[in-house]
Amino acid sequence: MFGQLRFYFAIFFARCTALVLKLIGRKGTSMPGSWAIILCPDFLERIPKPKTILGITGTNGKTTVSNIIEDVLEDLGYSFVCNREGTNVHTGVASSLIAESRFWGKPKRDLAIFELDERSSPRILPYIKPDMLLVTNIFRDSYKRNAHTEFILDILNEYIPDTTRLILNGDDLLCSSVKPHNERVLFGIPRRDGETAERKNIVMDITACPVCGKELSWEFIRYHHIGRAYCEGCGFTSPELDYTVENIDEERKEITVKSAEKEYVYPLLNSSLINIYNSLSAITFLREFGISEDEIAEKMAALSINETRYNETEANGKKIILHLAKGQNPVACSRSFENVRNYPGKKAVILLLDDYLDAKKSVENIAWYYDTDFEFLNSPDISRIVTAGARHWDVYVRLLMAGVPEERIVHIKNENNAAKMLDIDDVESVFVLYDVYTVELADVIKDEIITRISGEKTDEN
Amino acid sequence: MRIEILFPEFCNLFGDLANMAYLKRCLPEAEFISTTLTEEPRFVSEDIDLIYMGPTTERAQERIIEKLLPHRERIQELIEKGVAFLFTGNAMEVLFEHIEDGGRRIMGLNILPYYARRDMWHRHNSNFRGEFEGEKIIGFKTQFSMSYPVGKLAETEGFAKVIKGVGMNCKSKVEGIVRNNFFGTYLVGPLLIMNPDFTKNLLQRMGLRPHVALESEVEEAYKVRLADFRAKG
Numbered sequence: 005m006f007g008q009l010r011f012y013f014a015i016f017f018a019r020c021t022a023l024v025l026k027l028i029g030r031k032g033t034s035m036p037g038s039w040a041i042i043l044c045p046d047f048l049e050r051i052p053k054p055k056t057i058l059g060i061t062g063t064n065g066k067t068t069v070s071n072i073i074e075d076v077l078e079d080l081g082y083s084f085v086c087n088r089e090g091t092n093v094h095t096g097v098a099s100s101l102i103a104e105s106r107f108w109g110k111p112k113r114d115l116a117i118f119e120l121d122e123r124s125s126p127r128i129l130p131y132i133k134p135d136m137l138l139v140t141n142i143f144r145d146s147y148k149r150n151a152h153t154e155f156i157l158d159i160l161n162e163y164i165p166d167t168t169r170l171i172l173n174g175d176d177l178l179c180s181s182v183k184p185h186n187e188r189v190l191f192g193i194p195r196r197d198g199e200t201a202e203r204k205n206i207v208m209d210i211t212a213c214p215v216c217g218k219e220l221s222w223e224f225i226r227y228h229h230i231g232r233a234y235c236e237g238c239g240f241t242s243p244e245l246d247y248t249v250e251n252i253d254e255e256r257k258e259i260t261v262k263s264a265e266k267e268y269v270y271p272l273l274n275s276s277l278i279n280i281y282n283s284l285s286a287i288t289f290l291r292e293f294g295i296s297e298d299e300i301a302e303k304m305a306a307l308s309i310n311e312t313r314y315n316e317t318e319a320n321g322k323k324i325i326l327h328l329a330k331g332q333n334p335v336a337c338s339r340s341f342e343n344v345r346n347y348p349g350k351k352a353v354i355l356l357l358d359d360y361l362d363a364k365k366s367v368e369n370i371a372w373y374y375d376t377d378f379e380f381l382n383s384p385d386i387s388r389i390v391t392a393g394a395r396h397w398d399v400y401v402r403l404l405m406a407g408v409p410e411e412r413i414v415h416i417k418n419e420n421n422a423a424k425m426l427d428i429d430d431v432e433s434v435f436v437l438y439d440v441y442t443v444e445l446a447d448v449i450k451d452e453i454i455t456r457i458s459g460e461k462t463d464e465n
Numbered sequence: 466m467r468i469e470i471l472f473p474e475f476c477n478l479f480g481d482l483a484n485m486a487y488l489k490r491c492l493p494e495a496e497f498i499s500t501t502l503t504e505e506p507r508f509v510s511e512d513i514d515l516i517y518m519g520p521t522t523e524r525a526q527e528r529i530i531e532k533l534l535p536h537r538e539r540i541q542e543l544i545e546k547g548v549a550f551l552f553t554g555n556a557m558e559v560l561f562e563h564i565e566d567g568g569r570r571i572m573g574l575n576i577l578p579y580y581a582r583r584d585m586w587h588r589h590n591s592n593f594r595g596e597f598e599g600e601k602i603i604g605f606k607t608q609f610s611m612s613y614p615v616g617k618l619a620e621t622e623g624f625a626k627v628i629k630g631v632g633m634n635c636k637s638k639v640e641g642i643v644r645n646n647f648f649g650t651y652l653v654g655p656l657l658i659m660n661p662d663f664t665k666n667l668l669q670r671m672g673l674r675p676h677v678a679l680e681s682e683v684e685e686a687y688k689v690r691l692a693d694f695r696a697k698g
Contacts, residue, residue: 149588154523219503370655374480394693
């Protein structure tokens, strides 16, 4: 009885908080949920839930994939509650449920779609009990929060309900090992031309057979531990896939996905491998939710990639590319660095890798630089690298350790001067790699680069 | 010069293998041997000049204890003989008396007079500034466990005296362990790149010239970082 009264008080207080926030013009905050949980610690357990709950978690790609899924379902006329405007931790989920419920908590919608922080699983999953959960991948992430992949896997295995149907990345041996007794559907991209068993990255979080401990053999390694493996000792192999990419047409930006012996062509947002995985996981998820191939393909064709994560602009024939390189996340940064290396033509790069908030009051732990493949930036067609921020000396040493010739590197403390240090005459594109906290700074630098390129062209004329 | 890296397929967290990548640049002539968990460590039957082990996951740590237990006497003998060791992160816990994990007690090799207590619900992250043989040591900590001495003499073997930050536990005045040329520390990441004076000290203890790779750059980065550590705590 006391618990239920506490719940009512918490939801009433949270609503008042939300109202005040609305009046002062603040959006997308998890504050109402935070108050609700402070006042009623079992708030998420007590609040009535929508009939169907879908979740998206994993180390990388969960925001992009959640956005694709939500956009497609919204375009198809589905009405649902989601945490897109808020945060993906327990307080964000609580805020979303409060916002889309009637006065005392009864849900207004029958469907909920939540992007879920994997580290926060213990505070969310046992209470919302997703009917279907997509795990995009499991990689090494922030040491501070996520420690290591074994820790994250233990959390997921303990807190994902036994009844939850799983959609898993079958090319990721860590991801596909989650909750082995739950019903599951696996997606993946079979070996592509040129892919070999050669290891290309510093970080590889599974190298030994999970059954017998013998060193795994690889049919191919795509990046890090993504690929297909087998054990010569006990016969263990990567799992069979239910959804596979049979063809990638980079020119037409399309993929052919095969499932149950049937092939279908879907549009791609972007043909980088990371985005193909994002699209494939969203397609698999939507198909398993019951959406038809035609509907998915039609709605995906109308989507655009979130511009805060990747943006290409052209000025006087030169490309300026903003590319998120999530700080303290060695795998996400390594993927960005490899994308830069693989981009055609001569390039210059600006690195804004510092944790902006850490840099203000503390000294950022730089250990993650050495799990990150800066070696990809040691490429003859990357003629200039400007690294700016509080830890510029440390990034400079890391680049030297990666073999980048010192004459190609400029390192400065003040990020605002980064654009000035670029030598843009002989490059066809400029990449600005930035952390999630420096989106605005990256935009300012992009504008400065455009001004410089435009100005120099005018001068030449 | 022969350097053995123990179990790099498991002991590779937090960028710590950069310590060995850097030593390779400092010692281009040296032989680096990577020993996997399925192999017998080379130090058991061969002369090795430096034995390195980095941080690992909790389950792998327990497998490593099992693996090294038969070689306890040999490890003890090598430490007493003055062979150089560098164990970073939770690697040194393998040599402790025991590790506590909730209700479980995992017996270690009992070479170093400490026990570790894991707390998987609370991750400790901090910056560390200390001093070893007159030189400032700086580094980062990210760990689930804290360590406590067994007996009164344990802390006399501390590696770095705490100036700012957390030592073996929140009350300890020392970080890590040094015994002859054995160094164990919870400081993670590129310790040798971040602390060129300590790296030179280690090389001298191995009977080598105190020369480090990328010397001027690494020293300048160290000075800037040290000033930042002082300014920001």
